[in-house]
Amino acid sequence: MEKGILPQIDQILNQVVLGTPLYKWALAVLIFLxxxxxxxxxTAIIINSIRAVVSRTKTTVDDKLLRVIESPLRFLFVVIGLWVVIDILGIQAEIAQHFIRSMFIILVFWIFYNSVNVFTDDVYKFTQKFGKELAKEVGSFLIKATKSFIVVIAFLAVLQEWGINVTALIASLGIGGLAIALAAKDTAANLFGGLTILADKSLKIGEWVKVGSVEGIVEDLGMRTTKIRTFEKSLVTVPNQYIANNPIENFSRRDVRRIKMTIxxxxxxxxxxxxxIVEEIRQMLKEHxxxxxxxxxxxxFDKFNDSSLDIFIYTFTNTANWKEYMAIKEDINLKIMEIxxxxxxxxxxxxxxxxxxxLPHKLEFIKED
Incomplete structure (x- = not known):
């Protein structure tokens, strides 16, 4: 009976599926698992042991380096597993080789991308040399620009691996390249608009600004757009080109607020x-x-209006805080009423x-027929 089963099993395992014996498919799955x-x-032994060691050191550089390589190292097992599987299955197709090499390219650039994320705080410390008031904005701009550069270079490297001549491709675009350049015109304008905003120091994250019809708190300064949270809590994304070409009213940079009224x-x-009344109001404001x-x-005393004698009042509070300003204005209004x-x-x-x-002594009503 056993002699009858073994040949059957051998016959099943040697059946060819997609040009490869079934036993090789089974072996490939087991190897990948x-x-x-x-x-x-x-992860459980090596990475956790290294993490325990670096956590006891005085420097934080080793902790950051571990965070940089941890995910790519774990992904490396998947890439090598696929490489071995392809070898076991005897797949000699050029497309498979390009695929594996592309995975290794992505792995390398993944490490660079992680480095930007992990060393973000160090980038912000570096940008403080250009001015503490804009350290966050400049740092954010550099981080986003570096990430975009890494992604673009990785993409071009993968294209090159697949035999696509990137230089020749760009050169052969011709009219299409011109169309792309024209389409990218606004993007370039927004990019230079962002650089202009940073250079002029006209606004920064957390400030209350008004640009055109948009008023609110700056939440993010990007390479292409600036995000402003309005007081209705909606998020408005404004192109940097628009901000650079329009007047910016920065309410956060004033230290006083104006009170202007006519009673x-x-x-x-x-x-x-x-x-x-005029003298008492003036004295009250001087002592407030x-x-x-x-x-x-x-x-x-400003003018004789149609139905009133108008008194013009113009002064400034010693705070720019909205709540404090409203409290001061309320107190002044009440004191003016008292005066x-x-x-x-x-x-x-x-x-x-x-x-x-x-008035006539007698009013006559004329009735018309």
Missing amino acids: LFLFLRKLF GIVYDTPGETVKK PGISKEQTMLVF VERNGSAFAYPSQSIYVEK
């Missing part, structure tokens, strides 16, 4: 009382702790008085 197991074993009091207020004494302060009421006057509201010189 073995490499996956070795990858887990490598109207009733017309039957005597002139001496108007003068007294929330008003900046270094900035312009104007309180004057007006204390002097026996009142605030005017739009009204008209009609004077009739003479």
Whole structure:
């Protein structure tokens, strides 16, 4: 019976599937699973042991280097496993060789890409040499630019591996290349717009700005766009070219806020009382702790309006904080109300008085037929 089973098993294993005996397919699967197991074993023993050692050292460089190579090393087991599988299956096709070599190219550039991520803090420390106020923005720009460069070079290297002459490809594009260049014109303009923003130091992350109709807090300064979170909590992505070519109102860089108002009091207020109200408001602002004494302060009886005597008030608070500003403005408004009421006057509201010189003794109603 056993003699009958063995030939059957041998016959099954030697059956050809896609040009390769079935036993080679089974061996290839087992080998690949073995490499996956070795990858887990490598992580559990080798990587964890190295992590325990580097965590006890004084420097953080070794910890960062481990983070750089950890994922690529684990992926290396998959690449080698595929390489062995292809060899076992006897696949000599050029496409398989190109595929494996492409995987190794990606592996190498993966290490470079991880290095940028891991050493981000060091990049920010380096950019502080160009000015602490823009260290984050410049650092973010450099990191994104470096990542993009690595991805592009990796892509070109893979194309070269597959026998595509990148230089000849670009040169052969002709009109198509011109079209691509024209399409990339706005991207280039936005890139230089981003560099202009950084050079001018016109805004930075966390500042409250207004550009055109967009007002809010800057959340991110990118190579192509700037993201602004509006006070309605929506995120607006603004092209850097637009920001560079439009006036930027930066509210975060002012240390004071303006109070500008015109109050109207009733017309039957005597002139001496108007003068007294103006003087008391002016004195109140001079003594108020929330008003900046270094900035312009104007309180004057301004004009005779249609239904009121207008007093013009122009001053600045000593804070740019919105909440504190509103509290100071509220207190000033209440004090102005007290001054007006204390002097026996009142605030005017739009009204008209009609004077009739003479009324007829008898009004006749004419009825028309």
